[in-house]
Amino acid sequence: MKKEIIEKCRQELDTKKQNISREIEAIIYSMGSDTKSSAGDKYETGREMMNQEKEKLRAQLSVIDRQLDSLNQINFNNNFDKVSFGAMVKTSVAAYFISISYGKITIENTDLFMISAVTPFAQILKGKKAGEKVNWNGKDVLIVEVN
Numbered sequence: 001m002k003k004e005i006i007e008k009c010r011q012e013l014d015t016k017k018q019n020i021s022r023e024i025e026a027i028i029y030s031m032g033s034d035t036k037s038s039a040g041d042k043y044e045t046g047r048e049m050m051n052q053e054k055e056k057l058r059a060q061l062s063v064i065d066r067q068l069d070s071l072n073q074i075n076f077n078n079n080f081d082k083v084s085f086g087a088m089v090k091t092s093v094a095a096y097f098i099s100i101s102y103g104k105i106t107i108e109n110t111d112l113f114m115i116s117a118v119t120p121f122a123q124i125l126k127g128k129k130a131g132e133k134v135n136w137n138g139k140d141v142l143i144v145e146v147n
Helices: 002-033 040-070 120-125
Strands: 088-091 095-099 103-107 110-116 132-137 139-146
Touching: 002 040, 002 095, 002 103, 002 110, 095 103, 095 120, 110 120
Parallel strands: 095 110
Antiparallel strands: 088 095, 088 139, 103 110, 132 139
16 A cells, blocks of 8 residues: 555656646746836836746745655555554554655545654654554544554
């Protein structure tokens, strides 16, 4: 199941990356075809806004690249007995894949949450085994399975 999750996530990230790249290209094209008018301040303001949007999109691309790099580090053949990066964790509350901060994903009619190993909840789970309990926001959470 890890392989399917990673592949689905990679595909979605690749699609986002392509869309963002197209947006950047459109901005660059627009900046190149925009001509300076007699209202110079409007031209400069519009150009600066496009520049800021382009930089924001480049930052998003950088985040996606880091997420893809992290996914590439996961060996989906590994089985874990303790919670760590790359582990799937079923709890009494939900299922989690300790990988990247991506949110909810559905595979084979199963919902799970992809969370980064540095999130507070993942840090509480780290090193724990199936059968152990952790306290999260004042509630006991049972770790049902780790793999």
